[in-house]
Amino acid sequence: xxxxxxxxxxxxxxxxxxxxxxxxxxxxxxxxxxxxxxxxxxxxxxxxxxxxxxxxxxxxxxxxxxxxxxxxxxxxxxxxxxxxxxxxxxxxxxxxxxxxxxxxxxxxxxxxxxxxxxxxxxxxxxxxxxxxxxxxxxxxxxxxxxxxxxxxxxxxxxxxxxxxxxxxxxxxxxxxxxxxxxxxxxxxxxxxxxxxxxxxxxxxxxxxxxxxxxxxxxxxxxxxxxxxxxxxxxxxxxxxxxxxxxxxxxxxxxxxxxxxxxxxxxxxxxxxxxxxxxxxxxxxxxxxxxxxxxxxxxxxxxxxxxxxxxxxxxxxxxxxxxxxxxxxxxxxxxxxxxxxxxxxxxxxxxxxxxxxxxxxxxxxxxxxxxxxxxxxxxxxxxxxxxxxxxxxxxxxxxxxxxxxxxxxxxxxxxxxxxxxxxxxxxxxxxxxxxxxxxxxxxxx
Amino acid sequence: xxxxxxxxxxxxxxxxxxxxxxxxxxxxxxxxxxxxxxxxxxxxxxxxxxxxxxxxxxxxxxxxxxxxxxxxxxxxxxxxxxxxxxxxxxxxxxxxxxxxxxxxxxxxxxxxxxxxxxxxxx
Numbered sequence: 428x429x430x431x432x433x434x435x436x437x438x439x440x441x442x443x444x445x446x447x448x449x450x451x452x453x454x455x456x457x458x459x460x461x462x463x464x465x466x467x468x469x470x471x472x473x474x475x476x477x478x479x480x481x482x483x484x485x486x487x488x489x490x491x492x493x494x495x496x497x498x499x500x501x502x503x504x505x506x507x508x509x510x511x512x513x514x515x516x517x518x519x520x521x522x523x524x525x526x527x528x529x530x531x532x533x534x535x536x537x538x539x540x541x542x543x544x545x546x547x548x549x550x551x552x553x554x555x556x557x558x559x560x561x562x563x564x565x566x567x568x569x570x571x572x573x574x575x576x577x578x579x580x581x582x583x584x585x586x587x588x589x590x591x592x593x594x595x596x597x598x599x600x601x602x603x604x605x606x607x608x609x610x611x612x613x614x615x616x617x618x619x620x621x622x623x624x625x626x627x628x629x630x631x632x633x634x635x636x637x638x639x640x641x642x643x644x645x646x647x648x649x650x651x652x653x654x655x656x657x658x659x660x661x662x663x664x665x666x667x668x669x670x671x672x673x674x675x676x677x678x679x680x681x682x683x684x685x686x687x688x689x690x691x692x693x694x695x696x697x698x699x700x701x702x703x704x705x706x707x708x709x710x711x712x713x714x715x716x717x718x719x720x721x722x723x724x725x726x727x728x729x730x731x732x733x734x735x736x737x738x739x740x741x742x743x744x745x746x747x748x749x750x751x752x753x754x755x756x757x758x759x760x761x762x763x764x765x766x767x768x769x770x771x772x773x774x775x776x777x778x779x780x781x782x783x784x785x786x787x788x789x790x791x792x793x794x795x796x797x798x799x800x801x802x803x804x805x806x807x808x809x810x811x812x813x814x815x816x817x818x819x820x821x822x823x824x825x826x827x828x829x830x831x832x833x834x835x836x837x838x839x840x841x842x843x844x845x846x847x848x849x850x851x852x853x854x855x856x857x858x859x860x861x862x863x864x865x866x867x868x869x870x871x
Numbered sequence: 872x873x874x875x876x877x878x879x880x881x882x883x884x885x886x887x888x889x890x891x892x893x894x895x896x897x898x899x900x901x902x903x904x905x906x907x908x909x910x911x912x913x914x915x916x917x918x919x920x921x922x923x924x925x926x927x928x929x930x931x932x933x934x935x936x937x938x939x940x941x942x943x944x945x946x947x948x949x950x951x952x953x954x955x956x957x958x959x960x961x962x963x964x965x966x967x968x969x970x971x972x973x974x975x976x977x978x979x980x981x982x983x984x985x986x987x988x989x990x991x992x993x
Binding site: 574582590595600607 | 882884887888889891892895926941955976977978979980982
């Protein structure tokens with residue numbers, strides 16, 4: 428069977444999917460039904476005028492019926508077959524019917540080829556990351572450097588401690604060596620951290636749609652001047668022009684986030700918000716009262732202001748199932764999308780008392796944690812409906828806590844976690860699984 | 872008689888520390904810092920023990936070890952190898968090459984001293 432012979436299969440498929448009888452199509456194309464039958468069963472090669480008339484009758488472009496992207500698709504499918512090891516006992520793929528398959532189910536065939544290609548890319552990436560750890564010359568070099576310096580420090584330090592009556596010249600010399608080595612060690616360790624932080628793929632390779640959205644929003648500094656009233660910005664264009672957003676699901680996430688942004692921007696215009704901020708300061712509840720807007724809208728709005736207006740701030744929006752829909756990270760308060768968050772966060776607690784807002788000072792048990800203010804409230808997804816329990820989202824706004832301006836609502840600091848697996852808090856009633864960290868708590 | 876140790880290592884402060892410890896213990900310590908001509912230096916000095924770092928500029932410690940074991944005049948010299956990589960593969964390589972003792976960095980001074988005493992049999 429030649430590749431062009433699958434034209435017949437595609438014509439037949441098109442006709443059947445349109446519910447057209449063979450005789451009706453033959454009529455439209457001005458050929459006999461028996462000739463069409465031969466064509467459809469790939470027994471006659473066609474081209475030129477007959478192909479054109481058939482394409483017109485089926486209301487498709489000629490390339491859809493003729494070769495098109497078929498050659499690439501077929502070679503992609505052959506790759507799938509040749510590169511995939513067969514499991515014993517399973518039927519082999521019907522190689523002799525490959526072209527028929529691609530012709531009759533082009534969509535499925537393409538999906539199969541694409542899926543295979545994606546899995547290939549993933550495999551290469553995994554390979555690259557594994558190689559990186561096992562054979563990475565830079566990593567090996569850095570570790571070697573660190574270990575060498577540690578060896579020198581250890582030896583020198585124990586000479587200083589263990590040698591009785593060490594001459595002052597030697598003592599001074601070893602002190603100097605330790606000082607020198609400790610500086611090198613610090614640099615080496617820093618270099619190592621920097622290198623691991625900049626791992627290939629941390630910025631580009633494995634990303635979920637949510638992570639792409641996070642990067643997109645961060646790249647715009649969480650503010651879109653063009654989407655303010657009168658800004659004339661086009662959401663679709665903003666999203667389409669981004670070279671961060673590679674996944675269509677990420678683009679649609681961003682579109683809905685930006686639509687919400689635009690709605691919020693109309694309800695809380697920038698001018699009055701800045702004026703109120705200047706007068707009242709960072710007191711979200713008071714700002715909402717002043718601007719006569721619901722708290723959730725105000726919190727979202729505050730979180731999408733440029734740093735120069737509000738300083739560093741954070742935002743977490745979750746749905747009722749606990750999934751993190753949107754986040755703006757804040758230094759000193761860790762939030763991860765990779766695992767479930769800490770149920771102690773006020774954004775989850777407020778879901779059980781949707782009529783009120785919760786303001787707390789929070790501290791996480793991590794080394795670089797800082798005390799933050801958190802204000803959480805809920806936002807219904809849709810207008811209230813009779814006899815329908817409402818669908819709610821939790822919105823939590825975060826900003827750094829200053830000792831001097833402790834708000835009356837939050838006298839004490841509430842210890843919370845990040846995510847159970849990486850949380851060091853002990854005796855936590857909310858724990859759902861053990862921590863990987865040493866000394867981390869067991870589930871109670 | 873003063874027993875002689877040849878330390879082949881390129882990290883200056885490690886050289887200084889090891890030299891100090893061994894000298895205080897009564898050893899005569901000579902040092903050398905590159906891999907290329909290390910075997911020639913071993914041949915010239917005829918030490919009672921070679922302390923050999925694996926990662927040297929110019930030539931790997933494994934190659935140097937192999938050369939020492941393959942030359943009739945040096946083959947009997949005890950060799951203590953130092954490595955910053957504790958991987959099993961390195962240890963296997965060293966053992967195949969005929970190392971007498973293998974130490975992973977960082978080590979303690981007393982470990983080093985007792986290894987040296989043991990290898991030279993004092």
